[in-house]
Amino acid sequence: MRIRKYMVIGILSIVLFPWVVYFVIHMFETHPWQSPKVNPQTNVAQIVRMLSQNEQRWTNPAWQQEAEQALRGKGLTVVIRSPSNDVIFDSAAPGAHHWMSNQEVMVLEDGKWVGTVQISSAGKADPAAVIGAVAAAVLAIAFVSYQVGRNVIKPLESMSRAALQIADGDFDFELAESSTLEIRQVRSAFRIMVHGLRESFAKQEKLEEERRFFIGAIAHDLRTPLFSLRGYLDGIQQGIAASPDKVAHYVAVCKDKAAHLERLVSDLFAFTRLESMEQTLQKEQLDLSEVVRQTVSSLESRAMEKGIRLNTSAVTETCDVTGDPHLLERAVTNVLDNALRYTPLQGEIFIGLKKESGRAVLTIRDTGPGFSPADIAHIFEPMYRGDASRSSATGGAGLGLTIARRVFDFHGGALTAANVPGGGAVLSGWLPLDEHRCQELD
Structure with a gap:
């Protein structure tokens, strides 16, 4: 209700x-059987006869007073009305009501209607x-x-x-x-609100926990190369590196640690910009195959140091997409960098790009150990790395694949990870093709 x-x-x-x-x-x-009865043959007839005989005195105040006293003693009230229904005389006290009418009689004189007499029980509360x-x-x-x-x-x-x-x-x-319907509706809305607040508080607690872990992990990742860099610089300053070859070795190590720091800071900066959505996509028409080839070319020297072959024989098709070339290059670089980090010496990385159902599909497969079942569900989470040591040997801050997936997401695509049945890991990403551009080329 x-x-x-x-x-x-x-x-x-x-x-x-x-x-x-x-x-x-x-x-x-x-009710008549509860009230004092009025005998129609005696009291009412006598009252009617008395009132009829005194028709000339109906408006006389003295007669009205006498009639009122006489009627009150009988427990009756009388109302006399003119033929036009105007009240000539009312024996009831002011404010009293005529609850039950016993009889109503028309008074005639010489055949002419002169008034109506209504006899009622007294209107007492x-x-x-x-x-x-x-x-x-x-x-x-x-x-x-x-x-x-x-x-x-x-x-x-x-x-x-x-x-x-x-x-x-x-x-x-x-x-x-x-x-009450409205109260039930408010009650239901109140419960929904409380459920949403609980989820919001739980999410806030989780984000706060992730934030603390994020800050701690950043401090750890930055401290390790900084500590090594400081140690080697102190060795040069204190003359520990006495020979030119040793000095050159120390300088090379310092450069490597500086590059490592630069990579860490670059990953963190890119992640924070993507996280806060401060970076606006500079979309333009581009060939994704060219982006892949440029990225592979920039990483060939690192691959050669480990004796790893970058196989691009499957990158033959022109795949026109719309997107930010710098962000897409960063995403492909991060995926390839992850493959290089975990592919063993003398291994091989297969890079493929093809058109499929209106999409440009990129696959990067390595010959490394692949992802463990416990890691594969978390590899795109910020700061997550499969190895527990977090040593500098395996690289950055654990943000590379996170950044790569978000870049693909921002461009309307997706990035997924899986293991190859024969061994190794494969990361597959897709972007929507620029259909208008493809039609022009066709």
């Missing part, structure tokens, strides 16, 4: 129920009816108050207490039931 209908029914109950009880009791008390009406009013008010308290006030009070508990961070509370 809606609250408006509920309140209307309550008000009507308070107003009408006492009157119904009053009239029922009064009707019972004034019935004490039993009044008491019953007051009791009914009290009961109606008590019933309506109880219903309003149970279905409206109590649920609202419980919601108010719950709101105060939520403000203090307490989500364990009970909400009172209600049969």
Whole structure:
């Protein structure tokens, strides 16, 4: 039931129920078998005869007073009306009512209608009816108050207490039931809100935990190469590197550590810009195969140092896409860098690019150990690396694949990881083809 209908029914109950009880009791008390009977052959006939004989005196105040006293003694009231229904004489006291009409007689004189006489029981208030009406009013008010308290006030009070508990961070509370539609709707919305707040707080706690881990991991990754760099520089300064060959070795190590620091800072900077969405995509039409070839060319020297072959024989098709060339090159570089890091000496990395169902599909497969079952579900998470040591031998801050996936996502594509049945890992990414450009070329 809606609250408006509920309140209307309550008000009507308070107003009408006492009157119904009053009239029922009064009707019972004034019923002919309960009231003093008026003999139509004696009292009424005598009164009518007396009133008819005094038709000329109906408007006389003295006669009216005498008639009123005589009628009051018989428990009757009389109303005399003119043919036009104007009241000439009314023996009832001011404010009294004529509850039951016993008889109504037309008065004729010389065949002419001169008035109407209405004889009624005296219109006195019935004490039993009044008491019953007051009791009914009290009961109606008590019933309506109880219903309003149970279905409206109590649920609202419980919601108010719950709101105060939520403000203090307490989500364990009970909400009172209600049969009122609006209260039930608010109660349901309140529960949905609380459920959302719980999820929001849980997510906030998880993000805060990730933030603390993120800061700790960054500090660890930056501290390791900095510590090594400082040690080798101190060795040069203190003359530990006495020979030119040893000095050259120390300088080479310092350059390597500086490059490592640069890579770490670059990854962190790229990640924070992507995380806060500060970097706007500079989209333009480009050939993804050219981006892949340039990236492979930039990493050939590192591959040659480990004796790893970069096989690009499957990159033959022109794949026109729309995107940011610098970000896409960064994403492909990160995926290839991950493959180089885990591919053993004299291994091979296969790079493929093809068109498939309106997409440009890039695959990078290595001959390394692949992903462990425990790692494969987490490799795209920030700061996650499969090896537990976090040694500098395996590279950066654990953000490379995270950045690569987000770049693919920002371009409307996706990046996934899997293991090759025969051994090794494969990362597959796709981007939507520029259909307009492809049609022009065709």
